Amino acid sequence: MNALALRGVACLRGGRLLFEGLDLALAPGEAALVTGPNGVGKSSLIRIAAGLLAPAAGTVECTGDRALMAEAPALDSELPLAAALNFWAGLDGRREVVPDVLASLDLGPLAQVPVRMLSTGQRRRAALARVVASAAPIWLLDEPANGLDTASVALLEGLIAGHRAAGGIALVATHLPITLPDAREVAL
């Protein structure tokens, strides 16, 4: 069964203790919303949960694949959007879903546009498309609403709801309001 559990996690960055004693356990269908002002360690928490950053104390237990949406889109800027997503979908063995995922994020008409020509919001949606296409049960989203317009934020909320309904887990760090019904609130 998919699960994400952080126990007594502390984060030390550049000699500063950002947070400590953080406990969070998420079961299938559950979500957590990490909020707080800039520089409080929201992104670091996401990176700790992703296994990219070792916690200064505590443990991270993760059962199931993770998909990360960080600040950088990690899409080759010279490639058309569909081809750039295909690289990651190919690694995940899910190339066939890319056209559908693009359509679900209103990116269908942009499939052949090079990534470097996309606007900020379109690029964020493209990064979200990579997360959706991966079919990983655990979503780790760092500021997913940044640069998105109101309609796209609604789209994002709908995708997270659908992911949870299918038994997925979502850990979302944001300073913008995102509506996640029954989400655990983690205020740093």
Place this chain on the structure above:
Amino acid sequence: MSAYAAIVWRELRRAWSTGGLALPLIFFLLVAILFPFAVGPDGKLLARIAPGVIWAAALLAALLPVERLVSPDLESGVLDQLAVRGIPDAGVAAAKVAGHWLGFAPALLVATVIASGLLQLPGAALGPLLLALLIGTPGLAALGVATAALVSGLRGAGALAGLVMLPFAVPLLIFGATADQPGALKLLGAVSLLLVAGCPFVAGAAVRMGRS
């Protein structure tokens, strides 16, 4: 396995599409062309220094694309995404070594034939030189990726890369340029193998350190 093949293919594609293939080759040929001008049209002298010149040029050509090997992937989050998918950093580095080698070495061997003509290298010496380059360039590629990972994210990375990489390439240069001596090819192979085996771990550790 297919994940590594995809990374190798991506490296190759990026090398081709960003001019990373043509530039080192033109650079390599230019260095080879400069020497006859600098040394003078003395055929015997040129023929004697030709292997050394070609090796030094190959070394500089391998150093040229170092800045685009790791840094862009670090900044765009590609390395993080690969790590989240459970692909070890050293494995990614090994795939990058293979991609880098495929990107510059085969074309370099072809350019060597041209350069050897410019330097009046005797036909009989061309075969051993090409064999030595074939054995030594994987070591150069591995060294290039390790250097790229070590200097990635630093300012003035290009100049620093030369300082880091060139001293470690000296053994390749010594055994490669004297490939006609007995035993030199074996020692060249040993050095190249050591670099190919060790550098991915160095590069992987550098990337991991960069995250914290």
